[in-house]
Amino acid sequence: MDSGGFKIGIFDSGKGGLSIVQALKKLSQQSGNELDIDFFADTNHFPYGTKTKEELEQIIRHNIHSLVQRGARCIIVACNTASIAGRHIYPKLEQELKIPILRVAESINKNHQSNRIMVIGTNFTILSSYYQDKLKKTPETALVSFSFLPLADAIENEDQDAIEKHLQTVKKYIEEYTCDAVLLGCTHYSLIHEKFRSLLPAVTIMDPSWETARLFINQVLPQIIATDSHPEPAS
Numbered sequence: 001m002d003s004g005g006f007k008i009g010i011f012d013s014g015k016g017g018l019s020i021v022q023a024l025k026k027l028s029q030q031s032g033n034e035l036d037i038d039f040f041a042d043t044n045h046f047p048y049g050t051k052t053k054e055e056l057e058q059i060i061r062h063n064i065h066s067l068v069q070r071g072a073r074c075i076i077v078a079c080n081t082a083s084i085a086g087r088h089i090y091p092k093l094e095q096e097l098k099i100p101i102l103r104v105a106e107s108i109n110k111n112h113q114s115n116r117i118m119v120i121g122t123n124f125t126i127l128s129s130y131y132q133d134k135l136k137k138t139p140e141t142a143l144v145s146f147s148f149l150p151l152a153d154a155i156e157n158e159d160q161d162a163i164e165k166h167l168q169t170v171k172k173y174i175e176e177y178t179c180d181a182v183l184l185g186c187t188h189y190s191l192i193h194e195k196f197r198s199l200l201p202a203v204t205i206m207d208p209s210w211e212t213a214r215l216f217i218n219q220v221l222p223q224i225i226a227t228d229s230h231p232e233p234a235s
């Protein structure tokens with residue numbers, strides 16, 4: 001399936017959102033098709049993770065309006081921080097602009113089998129407690145959470161030494177707290193998914209970027225195309 005002539009607008013504060021772009025391309029290529037993607041890396045506002053909800057809401061509104069003006073007919077918020085900070089304004093924006101807006105933090109798989117999960121993300125994401133609340137399946141599910149903004153920074157700046165150093169800290173915490181899973185609560189971390197996998201072979205890597213790409217290809221896109229080819233009759 002291709003995107004049916006749809007331009008998909010995607011944004012993040014920087015390179016992190018490319019994790020979703022790459023996953024979307026991989027999944028769509030598997031079915032032999034191409035997507036029309038307009039990716040906006042909002043590096044002027046990097047990092048999002050230290051901003052207030054009000055600042056982020058303003059940035060989100062601006063980015064979505066710009067992408068729509070550039071022709072996007074659906075939006076993917078490829079940033080956990082922006083997904084969480086703007087969660088009260090997305091329904092209104094969807095109505096106002098008449099487009100679907102998929103947010104990476106929504107794609108979380110709550111049916112996990114893990115008992116001790118470490119959530120890592122930006123300051124905003126960790127302080128919001130969004131993922132900690134969503135992942136707590138039973139009172140026995142133990143969650144620890146850490147803000148790892150410097151890791152996002154190292155990934156944005158492609159500073160390999162700093163990336164390795166921060167990954168060793170993640171590993172140390174995982175061992176110290178005997179976690180069996182880690183949730184990559186920042187799309188920048190998803191860009192180095194393979195590094196997490198080889199560093200922590202016995203740990204489940206929960207990656208909302210991949211979940212978002214799957215959700216988009218399997219559910220959201222077919223719905224958009226079906227609605228578009230059978231528009232509501234004019235009253």
Ligand code: DGL
Binds near residue numbers: 012079082186188
């Ligand atoms: N990629 C963003 C996220 O998923 C975080 C980076 C930032 O703080 O700007 O939350």
